[in-house]
Amino acid sequence: MDFWLILYIIDWLLFIFSAGTVLYLGIFAVFSLFNKSQDLNKAKIQRRFIVLIPSYKQDSVIEHTVLSILGQSYPQRMFDVTVISDHQDEMTNMRLAQYPITLLTPNFEESTKAKSLQYAILNLPAFKIYDVAVILDADNIVDSEFLTNINDAYENASTKAIQLHRISRNRDTAAARMDAVFEEINNSIFRKGHINVGLSSAIAGSGVAYDFEWFKENIMRTKTSGEDKELEVLLLRQGIYIDYFDKIYVYGEKKRTTDKLNEQRGRWAIQQIHNAFRNIKYLPGAIFSKQHDLADKIIQWMLIPRTTMVGIIMLMSVILPFIYFTLCIKWWILGSLALFFFALATPDYLVDEMWDKTFLRSPFVSLGGKLYSLLPIKKIFKRNKK
Numbered sequence: 603m604d605f606w607l608i609l610y611i612i613d614w615l616l617f618i619f620s621a622g623t624v625l626y627l628g629i630f631a632v633f634s635l636f637n638k639s640q641d642l643n644k645a646k647i648q649r650r651f652i653v654l655i656p657s658y659k660q661d662s663v664i665e666h667t668v669l670s671i672l673g674q675s676y677p678q679r680m681f682d683v684t685v686i687s688d689h690q691d692e693m694t695n696m697r698l699a700q701y702p703i704t705l706l707t708p709n710f711e712e713s714t715k716a717k718s719l720q721y722a723i724l725n726l727p728a729f730k731i732y733d734v735a736v737i738l739d740a741d742n743i744v745d746s747e748f749l750t751n752i753n754d755a756y757e758n759a760s761t762k763a764i765q766l767h768r769i770s771r772n773r774d775t776a777a778a779r780m781d782a783v784f785e786e787i788n789n790s791i792f793r794k795g796h797i798n799v800g801l802s803s804a805i806a807g808s809g810v811a812y813d814f815e816w817f818k819e820n821i822m823r824t825k826t827s828g829e830d831k832e833l834e835v836l837l838l839r840q841g842i843y844i845d846y847f848d849k850i851y852v853y854g855e856k857k858r859t860t861d862k863l864n865e866q867r868g869r870w871a872i873q874q875i876h877n878a879f880r881n882i883k884y885l886p887g888a889i890f891s892k893q894h895d896l897a898d899k900i901i902q903w904m905l906i907p908r909t910t911m912v913g914i915i916m917l918m919s920v921i922l923p924f925i926y927f928t929l930c931i932k933w934w935i936l937g938s939l940a941l942f943f944f945a946l947a948t949p950d951y952l953v954d955e956m957w958d959k960t961f962l963r964s965p966f967v968s969l970g971g972k973l974y975s976l977l978p979i980k981k982i983f984k985r986n987k988k
Contacts, residue, residue: 630795656718660740809852
């Protein structure tokens, strides 16, 4: 086959898939600019909460998280805290045991967040009755009105799952600033933008509140390290809307080094591909039964992962001028549009004196995440422990 024909085919195939991804992101980035009113009415009842905090080798941060959740203005008799301390230091466990919490210390041979959550559910006292399960990561910090706000939001939402606003608690390195930007872009496009058009929000790994009985039953059905996405699909397949509350914050620790950030993004890219393959079989049924949320989610996973998309755009923009100049023009336009949509999805508070450096450096981090995702899958999932 002629070299130029092969080049044209590869060029246009990559461009069509990349342009489709940019268009999808752009639509929801624009919709995220609209502020949907989320004024919360005071809840008529106080629900009982169980706060679950899986902690895998997080000795340096877990105590701060426990202190923040114990310092709630919400009545203490109405919530319990369970920490699943997996492979943590004995001194850490001794300190945690001094607090009014339930401390579980499993010793899994292969640790995942799903296993920790399942272990917690199986070990909750049978006589305890809960209305809502709240999932936090070991590095999350919340303010004193956190559970009060969730109680109000849960009643206002009238659904079985709500996602809260995950936000950075540190921006002290270039990698942490980029991670904070990426997190807020996700919030804008996959959460705020989605609920503004009436679609379900995406579930994140923490800062989520579930109906307790639903969670108790369905967490046992999760099997992979991406338990949050498994739960998300189960919610959508059951026709349960996932709401998002932009003004209830969960502060999380961001990656401080570029290597760690690339590793995380590479894992997520691989997980997205796996999610697409596992769930594509549900797409025809979701379309014909008008399950718009489920169809949107599967289509979202079928798009090129953003790290891969940015890597492709960068490579084609740099290589094609040396082969056939006119072929690269459309890639330059597409790259400019992608950066524009990402800028639209970035909140104003992140646009500070370090914004230019962070924003211009982000494509190289995305390219690094792409290169990491090309490593053997076995290596990636071996590291994907919680």
